[in-house]
Amino acid sequence: MLEQILSALMYPFLFLSMFFQVLLLISFFENKKKFDEEEYHKLEHFPSVAVAIPCWNEERTLPATLDSLLALDYPKDKLSIMVVDDGSKDNTYAIAQEYATKYPGLITAISKENGGKHTAVNLALERSTSDFFGCLDADSFVAPHTLKTIISYFDRDPEIMAVTPCIHIRRPKTFVQRMQAVEYLMGVFVRKAFGSLDAIQVTPGPFSIFKKEVFEKIGNYHKAHNTEDFEITLRMHKAHLKIANSHKALVYTVGPSTAVGFFYQRLRWARGFLENALDYRELFFKKEYGNFGMFTLPMAFMFVFYGLYAALFAVYTSAKQIAQLVERWLTVGIHFQIPTFDIFYFNTNVMSFIVMVMLTMFLLVLYISNTLTDDRQQFFRNFPVFFILYPFFVPLYLGRAVFDTFFKQKNEWILQDTKK
Amino acid sequence: MIDTRKYIFTFVLTAALFATAFFASSFFSGKRVENVKEIQDNIAIDILSSETQFDLLKEVSCSNVNDSMLSPQLSEIGEKLSRTESERGGTDPDVVYLKKYYTLLEIKDYLLSKKLVEKCGAAKKPVFIIYFYSNKGDCPECEKEGFVLTRLKEKYPELRVYSFDYNLDLSAVDSMKRIYKITSSLPALVIEDQTYIGFKSVEELELLLPDTLKENMSLSATSTTSSTTKKAK
Secondary structure: OHHHHHHHHHHHHHHHHHHHHHHHHHHHHHHHHHHHHHOOOOOOOOOOEEEEEEEOOOOOOHHHHHHHHHOOOOOHHHEEEEEEEEOOOOOHHHHHHHHHHHOOOOEEEEEEOOOOHHHHHHHHHHHOOOOEEEEOOOOEEEOOOHHHHHHHHHHHOOOEEEEEEEEEEOOOOOHHHHHHHHHHHHHHHHHHHHHHOOOOOOOOOOOOEEEHHHHHHHOOOOOHHHOHHHHHHHHHHHOOOEEEEEEEEEEEEOOOOOHHHHHHHHHHHHHHHHHHHHHOHHHOOOHHHHHHHHHHHHHHHHHHHHHHHHHHHHHHHHHHHHHHHHHHHHHHOOOOOOOOOOHHHOOOOHHHHHHHHHHHHHHHHHHHHHHHOOOOOOHHHHHHHHHHHHHHHHHHHHHHHHHHHHOOOOOOOOOOOOOO | OOOHHHHHHHHHHHHHHHHHHHHHHHHHHHHHHHHHHHHHHHHHHHHHHHHHHHHHOOOOOHHHOOHHHOOOOHHHHHHHHHHHHHHHOOOOHHHHHHHHHHHHHHHHHHHHHHHHHHHHHHHHOOOEEEEEEOOOOOOOOHHHHHHHHHHHHHHOOOOEEEEEEOOOOOHHHHHHHHHOOOOOOOOEEEEOOEEEEOOOOHHHHHHHOOHHHHHHHHHHHHHHHHHHHHHHO
């Protein structure tokens, strides 16, 4: 009986998830033609752009990050790069200074006492006089054409106030990174579809570019439960500032390589999402905030809880099956029979058909993502890793995030976390 | 700002996909019931044919009675039926119907094997276990006993296991219960006309089974090998 109730509760969740998938697919295909045209826009003049690199113990990756910025196909006199060392204990500042001496006028090195990522970005923001401002995490790297592509969006539509890029995991090696590679690949489509609904969920730390006037209108970055990039997006939606996504502007970021690192990163994200969404609950179900307020934000909020439920349900059902298998082994011992293939034994319950439909749509999404991006990913190789590993993480970090949010544990950076 | 038509369209499309999933599920599940029914019909014909053969050969010697008199499909159908039951639930009318049908076939088969013994004596005696279980959650050991019996069938393909749902509303089952004095304390097993109550492991059951079964197994093992060698040639 209990089991029937538990399983019945899954159906509204499955319906909503499928609704979401279908909505994104429809919105995407509606605007497909527009997306294709977006990329053929030549810039007549180049506005000035400032890029801040907030650093905290980043000596290992900082040089490569700076090199990727130096390799940008953009007039150097229009570019200013500010490395803000947020009280690192390693050689970060020395490296920054070295680059600053080598490229005077282009790269500036700033050192300050440790105060958190938002303070580092705000310091750069206050010193910047450029028309555009962006941030690049010190473990992320841009492709040469990225900035040009992003700026062309602002040029085409003066209403656009911020542009988010297409992010890939840089050289995924470990299983955990390969899993993220699939997740980020899915993000390519999701961002594009959200963009066409005017409902972009987050302007990510790696290379989202803002018009400088955004900060004049809505203020600088806040601490925002250590997810300042999500909070500023909420503030932009609140002020009705338009955000677009460029799927050809490539950015690479280093994903956490271990399961523990990944867990803590996601815990911080999920927690930050919950806390900030609660802080901005006034946006929920308000017509004036469009698709974002009426649908995508409340849905995302609800999915945290429902996702947790679905994950626990999946754990429960698999645990039951495993328990049965173990009991069988304990009763009669382990005997391997050659399994006979009989179509009769295929699972024909409703849920498995629904999951099959959703899985097909998910693969379609990955396929679309791979056609959108200029850097095709090996999703056939990485997909099985994603499919097997990802479900184990979801209940862990969502469960912990929900618990911590309601029992008010402090949301802190954890050392293993890659600080994004 | 919000395109209501798009949301309605999305809703309709999602509902259609959902409905398709429901439809597909009931379609394939229905196919499964049909499949079980079809096999049961075959078994019914087999049994009827064997009974007719018995009647015809009343006066003839045992040599005319061969192994194929008992239907080999009975144990296959048992597994398929229990899978169907676990998916559709024990109260599903199709499942109840199929179960009653299956139970009657089992009893028929059981009577037939008794006849076989009468006719030919102990030499060709089929070995069978009668098993009473309950799915109502009041028999914690029944699932384990099921594993044991499945394992035994794997080990001794000649063994015939007749399993009866204690709670099945069928007068023939009530008669079986009366004959073997089965009460609600389950699992209950009948081997060689002797009733055993409570869980029995593979080893315990092997001790209770007649030796002929084990001999037969080694015999059939040799015959399988020889037939495979023939095929290989």
